[in-house]
Amino acid sequence: MTYAGYSQALEPPGYDEELAKVGPGTPCGEFFRRYWHPVAIVADVGELPSAVRILGEDLVLFRTSGGEFGLVHKQCPHRRASLEFGKCEARGIRCCYHGWLFAPDGEILETPGEAGDAEPAIEVRKRTRLGAYPVREYGGLVFAYLGPPGEQPPFSEFDASYVPGITMRNYRINYSCNWLQVLDAIMDPIHTSFLHSQNAGAQFSEGMAEIGELEIFERGLQFVGSNTRRVDDYVWVRVNELILPNFTQAGAAFQADGTRSHYFGRSSFTRWVVPVDDSHCVALAWANFGDRGDPIEYNTQEGCEMIEQGEIVDRPWEERQRRPADAEAVEGMGPISAHKGENLMPTDRGVSLYRRRIRRLVRDLQDGKPVPRQQQIDGQPVRTYGQDSVMKMPAKPGIDDRRFLKQLGRDVMNMQFEAEPKPLDERDATIIEALKQIEASAQ
Ligand code: FES
Ligand SMILES: [Fe+2]
16 A cells, blocks of 8 residues: 555645636636525615625625615725715615715716716716616525526525425524535435434434435436435435525424424425635525424524534534534535545435536536526426425335335335426325325335
8 A cells, every 4th residue: 555645745636616616707607697596684684784795796785774675896886985884875875985876776876076967977877887786585585696687587486485384594604615515415415324423423313323215306407315214113205405506405404303204394494505705605594493394492593503504603623523513524625625636426426416417507508508497387486395204114024125215215206296286285285195195005
């Protein structure tokens, strides 16, 4: 065996620039700029403007005194003062330096140092605008579209905001690393059995230590990864999902544990992983509480942090070493992971699949092909699958249980895909009923 330190130090592996770079004009940055992304939590936007960095752009988010949001370039087009020091007024934001007033769409409304009818003032209003982006509120988050105006897609709502009996709580977690590192984890369900379970004890439930039968379904922009485990007499189908470019859901963190029946319980979080720049990203999300979400006692800031990554965020370094969670795993790779030094295994299939698909879409866009939509049905909320379904189905003597689990995972997901076109409430009722029937048939 030859020690490899010296040669590997001479030739450190590089990173995947095509996917990791998201600034203006980069191929993947352009791809991201064809979809709506959350940029802030509505409740965090007060009477003062806030600096927001998204996709490598320095922006300022503000709210007029009339309640309208504006997301604009940070630098004033007069002499580049920062609008972070601007004043929010009824019609827009006023620059602190010479008082120019800008509407939320970037129009220059006033240049008070110049006479209103002076030629240069009229000229500048005609010739230029403050850079601005369309914004809208959804699910307690402020969403923005940072792409070319002619290619703005309709805003997609998600079924997650229509589940009856769910209480939502918004949260954000900042990550000091590239967005791919954080997104990868959702397509890597097996890390739950190690990082969150076997490594230092259960961060979620004991049953998650069981290694299940993994299956990945690719449907348009949607990747659905089912993990079907046995926990004693129960079969637990836990589903992670990713809708490109960056929407994620998973099963519950604490509600389902494989020890009692649970039918089409929904995701603990509804979450977007948004690139801040090439070496930072932010998870902007809401957590879902209720019978079909996580237990209501987790409806706190700390609860959301545990749901997001298995441990609270602000911990002593030694504790982070003893009980690492997602932040330690993904930030520990460095600001941008050296992808070319990875050795992907069969259990990394989900990661390879979605990266390959993004790469295809990024290249298609460069070749002039429009990006696909997230909705399955135009004008309707996107149907998502992040969930836990647990059924009492004891192992049968003489039957290969691993094969049984694999087939059951497939059958459960195919049944749900068939129900997709139904109206939302009917679709949920149909899935829940079918799960109960599957369970009854095993008794
Ligand atoms: S720099 Fe903003 S008004 Fe002059
Ligand atoms: Fe995780």
